[in-house]
Amino acid sequence: MSEMHNTAAWLPAVGAKLELRPAPISEPGRDELLIQTEAVAVQPAEYKIQDGVLPFPLTYPTIIGLCFAGRVVKTGPGVTRFQIGDRVVTNSAGTLRNDARFGALQQYALSTQQLTAKIGDASFEKSATLASNLYGAISALLLHLKLDRPGSVPDSQNKSKKILIWGASSSFGAAAVQIAASAGYSVVGVASGSNAALVKSLGASEFVDRTDDSATEALIALGPYHAVLAAADSAKDQGTIGIVLAAQGVARFCLLWV
Template identity: 40%
Template sequence: MANLAAIIPAAKAPLEVHKIDIYEPGPDELLIRNEVIAFNPVEFKIAKLGIVPLQYPAILGSTFGGRVEAVGSQVTGFQIGERVVVSKKFGIRDNQYGAYQRYVVVGDIMVSKVPADVDLAIPASLMMNLTCVVGLFTGRLGLDKPSLNGSAPAKAQKILIFGGSSSFGSLSVQYLSQAGYKVITTSSPKNSNFVSNLGATVVIDHTLEQDKIIEAIAVEGPYDLVVDAISLPDTIAVTARVLVAQGGEKLYATQPAFGPEMLPNGISRVFEPWSDPLYEEENRGLLEWVIQTYLPQGISQGTIIPLPIEKVSGGLRGVNETLDKLQKGVSGIRLITDPWE
């Protein structure tokens, strides 16, 4: 029985599908039979723009769901046949951990069991950005978690999430509003109702001319926290000016600057892989809460609302097409594929 993988042979080259060996998991690892790949926008930048140094040939991809095929000798918490979703830790690059293949090794602790009645595609589409949302707001910034047993008391703090229809943005709106914070966000008119139903206090049309967007956002402020869930040069220009207008300093971004950005004096752009705080020892309990409680219960209870999912046909041979879609830009949806097609 062979493995099959979509492999990038060199920087910025198209991916090629090849048969490769199936891996043996290490003592603390799992081998997963991959059944759904969830694509993240940063992956087209890694594949097509070469923004991250890699050792080629490389197998990309960070988020997937499937069944436990084999367990390492020291693994005690998982059984063969269990359904799980996985989000790979940022910076892990060995090919056995890449999601763009049929059999994947899990080399870290970001693994969540999936109830039998839940479509694997749903938690797979949520896993990466959900862990980043919790890592940023609670793990790094110390904000309260939402309650899964009812509404939280209203809080005075007001938070701006620019890009409420993105995956990170939509999950942020839900997480913060369910914890009692006032959330102001932006969206195109097409997705405005969806974002509003997630709990946002105000949804501002981000297709307006830049000065009008800034004015509309500023009127709802000042903000205790400003997060740019898109973090492209044109959105950073808007959110930075909002901060300047209220005398703020820190602008939280969801991806690094991939090109020149003009930041006003006094504004610092803050970025790290936001799931990283969950790996810190002091946040171990928070990590366990995310993967054991918040994700599975949030889906089952309907308190976590996923973006609509679009399946791209072709399996591993369709990965190049999917990366093209991501490069052109997608809004209000998550792309997945079945590696066995």
């Protein structure tokens, strides 16, 4: 690795600006990959971490960034799924690890084979973006809302459970619609009327135009909801969501905080 040089966007402290400067090239450990980054999906949560809005317990200076795509340049012991030269996308979980070696905002970053997938000839940029959206949607639906995972044979009882997804035509919301529908849930998608066909094609069984004057009444009539996800919403939208939640009683609710 002596012939290669690494540069990273270091975050020196909470509230500080990123500083572009050298970083060591890390040796991959067991089940780990060293990846030359080609595209990084920068998430809103990352500038909030930088500003201190999201108080992650990080050791500074650090390198943030989760989802990125690139080429495998070295593999650690136990790696069986990847070889040097593979084009891949990954979620390194660097911020959650509090480990700058896994931060995406550098030329050479570590990740694990468990959180990495081959992308073939697909675009690095599109792959990184997709990984970011899937990470957020799966985290919201499975970890926070406690929904079932998609499977080849979804639980038939899920069909009677309605999942309301606000902002269903956004990149985050579109991924959430597909995941929830694949797990057998009945999805009610909310977006602008021009995106009705798109949302229905993703697997939503019902659609409500968020700009319609009767949207609140329509959503209440379609309930009750097993879970509600606000994937993309304005301050006005949040008022409507609050009215729907109040009318329906208890429901699992998750707001996209990033």
